[in-house]
Amino acid sequence: MNSGLAPGATVGTLAFHVFLGAHSFLIGLLPFYLPVWLWRQGMGLDLLSIMIGISGLCFALMLGPWERIGQSYRVSRLIEISFVAELILISVCWIISSSMATGADQPAAPLTALPTQWLMAVSIGIAAGTYSAFFWTTQRALFAASLGRNDAGKRYGNFQIYVAVVLKLGILCGGFLLDMDALTMLVSLSLIIAVFAFAWLRSHLPDQPLLSVASTDIKLADIPVSRTRRVFLTDGVFLLLESHFWTLSLFLFFGEDFTRLGTLVVALGIAFTILFWLSKNLIDRFAVRHVYIGATLLYALSWLLRSTADNPESATHLGMILIVVTFATSFFRLAFNKRFFEHARAEGVVPYLVWKSRLSQTALGVVFLGIGLAISISPGSVTRDMSTIYLIAALFTLMYFFYPRPAAPQQPDGDSTAPHVSLDGSTPDRQHG
Numbered sequence: 001m002n003s004g005l006a007p008g009a010t011v012g013t014l015a016f017h018v019f020l021g022a023h024s025f026l027i028g029l030l031p032f033y034l035p036v037w038l039w040r041q042g043m044g045l046d047l048l049s050i051m052i053g054i055s056g057l058c059f060a061l062m063l064g065p066w067e068r069i070g071q072s073y074r075v076s077r078l079i080e081i082s083f084v085a086e087l088i089l090i091s092v093c094w095i096i097s098s099s100m101a102t103g104a105d106q107p108a109a110p111l112t113a114l115p116t117q118w119l120m121a122v123s124i125g126i127a128a129g130t131y132s133a134f135f136w137t138t139q140r141a142l143f144a145a146s147l148g149r150n151d152a153g154k155r156y157g158n159f160q161i162y163v164a165v166v167l168k169l170g171i172l173c174g175g176f177l178l179d180m181d182a183l184t185m186l187v188s189l190s191l192i193i194a195v196f197a198f199a200w201l202r203s204h205l206p207d208q209p210l211l212s213v214a215s216t217d218i219k220l221a222d223i224p225v226s227r228t229r230r231v232f233l234t235d236g237v238f239l240l241l242e243s244h245f246w247t248l249s250l251f252l253f254f255g256e257d258f259t260r261l262g263t264l265v266v267a268l269g270i271a272f273t274i275l276f277w278l279s280k281n282l283i284d285r286f287a288v289r290h291v292y293i294g295a296t297l298l299y300a301l302s303w304l305l306r307s308t309a310d311n312p313e314s315a316t317h318l319g320m321i322l323i324v325v326t327f328a329t330s331f332f333r334l335a336f337n338k339r340f341f342e343h344a345r346a347e348g349v350v351p352y353l354v355w356k357s358r359l360s361q362t363a364l365g366v367v368f369l370g371i372g373l374a375i376s377i378s379p380g381s382v383t384r385d386m387s388t389i390y391l392i393a394a395l396f397t398l399m400y401f402f403y404p405r406p407a408a409p410q411q412p413d414g415d416s417t418a419p420h421v422s423l424d425g426s427t428p429d430r431q432h433g
Helices: 013-029 031-040 045-072 075-102 110-146 152-179 183-202 225-253 258-283 288-308 315-347 349-377 382-402
Strands: none
Touching: 013 031, 013 075, 013 110, 013 152, 013 183, 031 045, 031 075, 031 110, 031 152, 031 225, 031 258, 045 075, 045 110, 045 225, 045 349, 045 382, 075 110, 075 183, 110 349, 152 183, 152 258, 225 258, 225 315, 225 349, 225 382, 258 315, 288 315, 288 382, 315 349
């Protein structure tokens, strides 16, 4: 199966990690905090949902331009656009924050407050969707282009560790700057990192397009499209519930403090790493199919726990809930990503990736616009609204059982029996988002 990647489009390991590291740190500075920063700017859950919906629809719309640019220009053009889009996103936030601060001494009439909030939701939604489309899609394609025949799992394991470390450094730094209300300093730091990273990358990338001209003409093979489509339509919604909504929940749990939120996320990441390493040997004794089923059931449990986290019996109880939620979510994503990338390798990486992203992001846009409309019509307690959404999400996790197992790969000696593979670094996965 043709992957859709141009021959020889492999990006060097160092160049890939510079690109990934720079963006991971930049994401930690502000995009990670976007839902809670908007909350602090006075945006309610209804407009926050609408902003998320707009970003999803914009992501889906940008996939066409991404493909055309990837086919027509050298790899550096896609990377340049990803950095520019990130800078535009944080610049929009900075402009909005500055304009609101300028008018803080003047009493705002109720009739002018709503249009201002809508403008904020629409502009940030468009900027966030454009950035996400160009960064995440480029990152996944570059990762796919760097893979050998049988080293996807090992590379993905190292890749995840690297991303976690750099992202959490960015989160700690971003939380500190946001608590200081130093958004101008944050924008300046982002600009310096983006400029220096791109200047170095420009001379270390292949002088050719990333995608083959025929990549859009590749047809996906005979797969259970209807079942897979249901899963992909569901998955986009869950990804944003995991990030934006759950981040806002944590922010509210811990006193709306950026630094405390950043420290909590880092602590939960460390706790997950310890739990995963303690359990990985036990996990490897089970068949991959059983691991996927178990991971999906744990994922459903994580949403049930989220729905009760707003009323914990004690701080210790809340801490245990957060650890279990973090572990169950990360473990499920590992199992799901493994299955996704096995399908992508069989069906064609670029067409399968674009197909999935277009379905997921479109569904995300429609669902979150609906959530925003429903909340605006019948506003209530934010924590109660999110608890209800989490409870509904627990039921919809059952949709993941429809994702079919990939066909067993042919072995070099002719044996078609699928070998046992583990989840700790010997299977192909993908970065979700």
